[in-house]
Amino acid sequence: MFRLLILFIVQSAVLNTTNGDHLSLPAWCYWNKDDLSDMEFIESYIMNKIKYAEYNSTLGKVVGYTETGVRNAEVWNKDTAALQARKAQVETVCKTSAEIYSSAIMSKTVEPQVEVMQVKKPDGSHPAMLMCSAYNFYPPLIKVTWLRNGKEVEGGQTSTEEMADGDWYYQIHSHLEYTPESGEEISCVVEHASFKKPMSYKWDPSMSEPDKSKIAIGASGLVLGVVLSAAGFIYYRKKSSGRILVPT
Incomplete structure (x- = not known):
């Protein structure tokens, strides 16, 4: 499990507003294990x-x-009661809050x-390139692989890290x-905790995403043109029917 931390407290006190001195006391809780047995509480003292x-x-x-x-550390470490109070925050603050976060979010x-698209067409000297993108997922742990005619592709792949939004x-x-190659089938396979089994997303080479966008934009423009033409024709007919013809 990836390392987790929660920043619980940020207490700031301005000691000298004239000179702008600033004291902050941030506190963190760190843990790796699901049972929280390695919980660690850290409190820092930061001056300017x-x-x-x-x-x-x-x-x-x-x-x-x-x-x-x-x-200061020599003086504070002699106060056993204060040290025990800080130590107790592992249970009272860190573990309690971590359990709430775990049940509510984690x-x-x-x-x-998931979307599969072609981002680069072959030009003779360079191969084509496909991109498989997975968006808006949680938790961050995810696995993306490629299949070509039902077999996992080895090599020729690059992947970004899981990026936080x-x-x-x-x-x-x-x-x-x-x-x-003619007649081949390429798929992107995604494995994630939200899936009961790996999900496969086939690339459709019949039309690239840019071409689809161009067609959609062209169709929208055509529909708009028809609507405007119809509106103009109706307006013209109404104006014509209201005219009074004067014989010469």
């Missing part, structure tokens, strides 16, 4: 963007990074939206270079 000390629940003490931080799955969803893009 310089971290001068940090508490780590795994170490069970505060570590100083500057001269002032070392002096245990959910969202199926990817910033809204809990992810996307990934896999490219395949190939030399077209």
Whole structure:
């Protein structure tokens, strides 16, 4: 399981508004295991963007990074009650919040939206290139492979990492270079936690996506032209029927 973290607290206090000094106390919870047995609580002390000390629940003490931080750490580490209170936040804050996040968000799955398209046609010296894109899926772990006539393709593939969209969803893009052959069948296979089995998406070589877009735009323009022509004809007929003919 990939490493997880939750930033629970960011407390800021302006110590001297005249000089603009700034103290921040961010706190993190880190874990890797599903049972949360490796949960770690970290609280940093940052003065004017310089971290001068940090508490780590795994170490069970505060570590100083500057001269002032070392002096403060020596004093704080003598306060056993304060250290125990910080240590307790592993259970009271980190694990409790992680369980809520896990049940509300991390245990959910969202199926990817998959699209297969040709992004480069062969020009004689270079092979063609297909792209299989998966959008808006969660969790981020996903596998994309290519099949050619029912057999997995080896080589000629590049793939991006799972890219976060910033809204809990992810996307990934896999490219395949190939030399077209008559009658072949190429598919993109996607494996994800939201699927009960791997899903196969066949590439349709009969029409590329740019060609489809051009046809759609052309058809829309044709329909609009017909509508405008009909409206003009009706307007002309109405104006003509309202005229009074004066004999000469």
